[in-house]
Amino acid sequence: MIKCDIGFARKFIEDDAYFKARKKADNALDQLRDKTGPGSEWLGWRDILADPNDAELEQIGSLGEEIRAKADVFIVCGIGGSYLGAKAVIDALSPHFGSNGPEILFAGHHIGGKYLEEMLTYLKEPKEDGSAKNIYLNVISKSGSTLETALAFRILRELLEKMYGEDSSEHIICTTSKERGLLNKVIDEKGYRKFIIPEDVGGRYSVLTPVGLLPIAVAGIDIRTLFYGAVSAYNQYEDNAEDLLEYAALRNAIHESGKTIDVFATFEPELTSLGGWIQQLLGESEGKEGKGIFPTVATFSTDLHSLGQFIQQGQRSLMETFIIVEKPFSKLRVNEIEGDGDNLNYLAGRSFHEINTKAREGTTEAHSEGDVPIVRISMETLNAENIGKLIYFFELLTGIFVYSLGVNPFNQPGVEDYKKAMYRLLGK
Numbered sequence: 018m019i020k021c022d023i024g025f026a027r028k029f030i031e032d033d034a035y036f037k038a039r040k041k042a043d044n045a046l047d048q049l050r051d052k053t054g055p056g057s058e059w060l061g062w063r064d065i066l067a068d069p070n071d072a073e074l075e076q077i078g079s080l081g082e083e084i085r086a087k088a089d090v091f092i093v094c095g096i097g098g099s100y101l102g103a104k105a106v107i108d109a110l111s112p113h114f115g116s117n118g119p120e121i122l123f124a125g126h127h128i129g130g131k132y133l134e135e136m137l138t139y140l141k142e143p144k145e146d147g148s149a150k151n152i153y154l155n156v157i158s159k160s161g162s163t164l165e166t167a168l169a170f171r172i173l174r175e176l177l178e179k180m181y182g183e184d185s186s187e188h189i190i191c192t193t194s195k196e197r198g199l200l201n202k203v204i205d206e207k208g209y210r211k212f213i214i215p216e217d218v219g220g221r222y223s224v225l226t227p228v229g230l231l232p233i234a235v236a237g238i239d240i241r242t243l244f245y246g247a248v249s250a251y252n253q254y255e256d257n258a259e260d261l262l263e264y265a266a267l268r269n270a271i272h273e274s275g276k277t278i279d280v281f282a283t284f285e286p287e288l289t290s291l292g293g294w295i296q297q298l299l300g301e302s303e304g305k306e307g308k309g310i311f312p313t314v315a316t317f318s319t320d321l322h323s324l325g326q327f328i329q330q331g332q333r334s335l336m337e338t339f340i341i342v343e344k345p346f347s348k349l350r351v352n353e354i355e356g357d358g359d360n361l362n363y364l365a366g367r368s369f370h371e372i373n374t375k376a377r378e379g380t381t382e383a384h385s386e387g388d389v390p391i392v393r394i395s396m397e398t399l400n401a402e403n404i405g406k407l408i409y410f411f412e413l414l415t416g417i418f419v420y421s422l423g424v425n426p427f428n429q430p431g432v433e434d435y436k437k438a439m440y441r442l443l444g445k
C-alpha cells in the first residue's frame with residue numbers, strides 16, 4: 018500500500034496541538050463519509066470507486082486501443098483538472114523517449130499563441146514517408162466555457178475540419194458535462210463522440226473519470242489496473258484510515274504553527290507532473306478564507322541546485338512532502354574508468370537508484386536539521402496500480418485536511434476573479 022511516514026515532521030509539533038488537530042481530522046472523515054460537510058454534493062469521486070462502472074472502463078479502454086492503432090498524434094485539450102491528472106499518470110508511466118503509440122500533445126492549458134501556432138505547423142507537416150499525420154483530438158471541459166480550452170479547440174477544430182472535412186467528427190472526442198455548457202451545443206451540431214463527466218465530480222477530482230482515463234488509455238496504460246488500484250485504496254481506507262488521519266492532523270498542526278508552504282518534492286523526474294496534479298488538488302481545495310498551506314512542486318536533486326539553499330537556510334516557512342518510489346525501476350550502474358580522472362570510481366558498480374536514494378536520505382537529514390518538517394509518502398514500485406492508490410490517497414487526504422480547516426474543499430470561487438477582470442478587459 019501507500020506508506021505515509023510523518024516521523025520527520027511530528028517532532029516539530031507539541032502533543033496538545035497534534036491531538037487537537039487529530040480530533041478535527043476524525044470529525045472531517047466522518048463528514049466525508051456521512052456527506053454532511055459543506056460541498057457534500059461533490060463527493061462523486063468516492064462513489065465512483067465504491068461502485069465501479071466496468072462497462073464505461075471497457076468502453077474507454079477499447080476507444081483508447083482504437084485510437085492507439087490509428088493515430089499518429091493525440092491532442093488533449095483542457096486546463097486544470099481537465100488535463101493535469103492525465104498528464105501526471107502518463108508522465109509517471111510512459112517512457113521518457115520514444116513510444117510505441119501516438120504522440121500525446123497538450124493544448125488549451127494556456128493562451129500562448131506561439132505554442133499553438135507551432136503546434137498547427139507541426140500537425141500539418143507530413144510524416145517521414147510523406148503521408149499526412151493522422152490526428153485525434155480530445156477536448157475536455159466540464160463547463161465547456163473555459164477560455165483557454167475553448168480558444169484552442171476553435172483553432173484545432175478548424176484544422177481538423179480542413180484536413181478531414183465531413184469525417185472530422187470521427188477525429189474529435191468531447192469529454193464534458195451531461196447537458197450543461199456550450200460544448201454540448203457543438204456536439205449536437207457536429208455529432209462528435211462524447212464522454213460524460215459526472216455532475217458530482219469536480220475538475221480536480223476527475224482523473225479517474227473519462228477526463229483522465231481516455232488520454233491515459235491512449236497512452237497505452239492499463240486503465241483498469243489504475244482504476245482498481247484506487248478502488249483497493251478506497252476499500253482499505255473505508256476500513257482503516259489511520260495513516261491519512263495522522264497525516265491530515267499533522268499538516269493541520271503545521272498549518273496552525275504558521276508554516277505557509279508545502280514543497281511536494283520527488284527524486285524521480287517521472288513524478289514531477291504528479292506534483293502538478295497534487296498542487297491543483299490541494300491548492301484549489303484548501304486556499305480559501307485566508308487559510309491553507311501553499312502547495313508547490315520540486316524535483317530533486319535538480320531543484321536542490323536552485324531551491325535547496327532557500328529550503329535549508331531561508332525563511333522557516335516551509336514543510337516538505339517527499340513522494341518516494343522504494344524499488345529501483347532502472348538498472349543503470351556507474352561504470353569504472355581507467356585513471357579515475359573524474360574521481361567517481363568510488364561509485365563504480367553502484368546503481369543510480371542507490372545513489373539517488375542516498376541523495377534523498379542525505380536531503381532528509383540536512384533539511385530536517387534545518388528545521389523543515391518532512392512527510393514521506395512512498396510506494397513500493399512505480400506501476401499503474403500504485404499510482405491509482407496514490408491518487409485516491411491524495412484525494413482523501415485533501416478532503417480530510419480541508420474539512421479540518423473548516424473550509425469547503427470542493428469549490429473554487431476565487432478563480433472567477435481573474436476571469437471577470439480578463440473578460441472585462443477583453444470587452445466581453
Ligand SMILES: O=P(O)(O)OC[C@H]1O[C@](O)(CO)[C@@H](O)[C@@H]1O
Nearest residue numbers: 097098099158159160163220432
Ligand atoms: O473543465 P473546465 O470546466 O474547463 O475547468 C477547468 C478547470 O478550471 C477550474 O474550474 C478553475 O481553475 C478548475 O477547477 C478546473 O479544473
